Amino acid sequence: MLPSLSGTAREPPARPRAAPGSGTGRAALRARAGAGSGRKGAAMSGRFASVNPATEEVVGEARDGTPADMDAAIGAAREAFDAGAWSADPRLRARCLRQLRDGLVAHASELRELTVAEAGCPVFLTYGPQLDAPVADLGWFADLAESYEWSRDLGVGAPMGMTSRRTLLREPAGVVGAITPWNFPHQINLAKLGPALAAGNTVVLKPAPDTPLVAEFMARIVQQETDFPPGVLGVVTSSSHALGAQLVADPRVDLVSFTGSTATGRSVMASAAATVKRVFLELGGKSAYIVLEDADIGSAAAMAAFAVATHAGQGCAITTRLLLPRARFDEGVHAAARTLGKLGVGDPADPGTVCGPVISAAQRDRVESYLRLAVDEGGAFACGGGRPPERDRGFWIEPTLVVGVPNSARVAQEEIFGPVLVAVPHDGDDDAVRIANDSPYGLSGAVHGGDEERALAVARRLRTGTVGVNGGQWYGGDVPFGGYKQSGVGREMGVLGFEEYLESKVVATPHGGQ
Structure with missing residues (x-):
């Protein structure tokens, strides 16, 4: 605390105010992060370590x-x-x-x-x-x-004959x-x-x-x-x-x-x-990325893959179900798998990295349990499916694409919070809307189509708090964010x-x- x-x-600090710390580099950061600013004369509470999920090194200590x-x-x-x-x-x-x-x-x-x-x-x-x-x-x-x-x-x-001004x-x-x-x-x-x-x-x-x-x-x-x-x-x-x-x-x-x-x-x-x-x-969320039949399937699937790999899929509004037209399902899966494979994992300090580590060993273990479940439910991996072999330190999961499971499968219904995308085929706009809405969640979503009005018509039918159409971005401080159903209140x-x-x-x- x-x-x-x-x-x-306390008195308001005099200007110019002191900075929270000085110096540069990770050593200085650790020193500043571990230095408290406690109440004078008060005994310090205990401290606990915060760990870098990419390296498992201690970043600093916080007040417990x-x-x-x-x-x-x-x-x-x-x-x-x-x-x-x-x-x-x-x-x-x-x-x-x-x-x-x-x-x-x-x-x-x-x-x-x-x-x-x-x-x-x-x-x-x-x-x-x-x-x-x-x-x-x-x-x-x-x-x-x-x-x-x-x-x-x-x-x-004038309720009950009493003339009043209401404010x-x-x-x-x-x-x-x-x-x-x-x-x-x-x-x-x-x-x-x-x-x-x-x-x-x-x-x-x-x-x-x-x-x-x-x-x-x-x-x-x-x-x-x-x-x-x-x-x-x-x-x-x-x-x-x-x-x-x-x-x-x-x-x-x-x-x-x-x-x-x-x-x-x-x-x-x-x-x-x-x-x-x-x-x-x-x-939570289990948001759907709907690709319509008239869309550029390769581009849309690649965008969905990029989204789920970003920050190792650790975002409640990230689209984690990819709904592809059945007739072009294999084409979409190939494009998404190719993108995920190229992205891979990397040092989060590298400006070119999209998929870093998951936050902890516990979270990595949780994601891996869902990957095992995907296989148990009859699914297969179009790419990924485990830890990257080249990483022996840190908490890593390969960007993964799951295929071969229905929307009713647990991996398609439950929030995994990792870089895991589940691809499900649909049979047209009505079916895509049905599948997208067949979820306990309703936080976000995306629709990609060649005809914007058609894509907007699909977006309006989704029971979800935010929807991006053809790459449109809804995020902003002036934009309300929240969900339907079990995604929040x-x-x-x-x-x-x-x-x-x-x-x-x-x-x-x-x-x-x-």
Whole structure:
């Protein structure tokens, strides 16, 4: 935990503020990542190692928070919301968010290297959704805090003969508990913090045990380079998931924003029900990439293959089912397999790498269990199917294409979270829509066709929160993201995501000659 961000009194740092660290190179990164910024006079909590999934080397050590740390962070957030100026001052919120954005930009080179080392993500992604894009989006939420219509005149009415003017007020929900996964740590952390803080809430962030260092780095920027008031943002890192459960159950928390597996999301929802908390859940996906009969099959299949190999398939919105026209199925499979074979795996620090390691040995073992299951279910591998033989260190899975299983197979129904694409034939548009919607999930999807209007007609029939047509990209801080069915509840980012963190209040006053 970073106690100074969760309620310890402090004076705003004098400008120019000190940077979170100095020096370059991985040794310096390890030193900075392992250096805490604890509360003066307080005993340090224990620490735990964060491991580079490409090399199995220790990147650094993070603070191993305790239940007492979490309790203190929640208490400080509660006090900051109830007694501080944060919730009532959009200009302060906007200024602090812009300071955070500017601080992250100033340390982008250090964060880029740390993110690649800790999350194992290909460095090219840090110039987009793994770092630069979500950092820039903080400015969009700062602008929204200043421009949002916080009150709206609903006009005059006369219910029960009492002429009254009605006004709709939008107010922050209160204390937000944010629980985030490891696959896109900056994007998901900031997609919660940006709108929640801009809306006037205070936040306690519990990042994943696999990627604590990037969260700690951000927290030190908040502490040292911004005017965030004490208690507004608490960051509690821990090697255990138990502190996330504590955050959800605490009655002082008004809203829980969780991104992770559907199984854990169910537990979050059940626990939050005890205190009737509002919940935002962004959960799993098994999204379909539909290729229509009039498409360029080779190009479309190659695009689907590239998508599933990106960051070793560790993205909830990645399309992991490839639906190909039956008459051209072999052509599509050949194109996808050829692309996956060329991509292979590589050092995530190499700018040319698309598929890096999976995050941990446990995740590698999980993916391998699904590969064995694919064979048990009657499937075969058009490419890949195991660990790359040339890699004796790190957690690697070859980009893999599974064929020969129906859409009802577990490997086609369950989220694997690895570089595994399952190809399934379809018999025309109606059948493709049926297969795509035959899933407990509904997070994302893609449609590729020669006639854009036809492709759009298919996209409109998909029960899913986002769809890319012919390569169109939906991602952006101003675009709401979320899913249907068991892919979640609510929307993140965009105005809709911002409003997830608001309450509505109607105030009526007498009007006219009563």
